[in-house]
Amino acid sequence: MPDITWEAPFCQDASNCFRIGTDADGNAYIAVAGEESHYLTDSREALRALITDIKSGKADHLL
Known part of the structure; x- marks a missing residue:
């Protein structure tokens, strides 16, 4: 598994939270x-x- 630095969770409400992260190689994660x-x-x-x-x-339109 890559060494991912995760940001604090972003939540629309208590049940819809996601996190965004990055690694040293320039990749992004969600x-x-x-x-x-x-x-x-x-x-x-x-x-x-x-x-x-x-x-x-x-x-x-996806929602």
């Missing part, structure tokens, strides 16, 4: 809080683009 051993990974740029798109409403 996981459900408490389930960090089951993560998705991509480049930091890809994660930044995902978050930007979510914030701009491009993923609202």
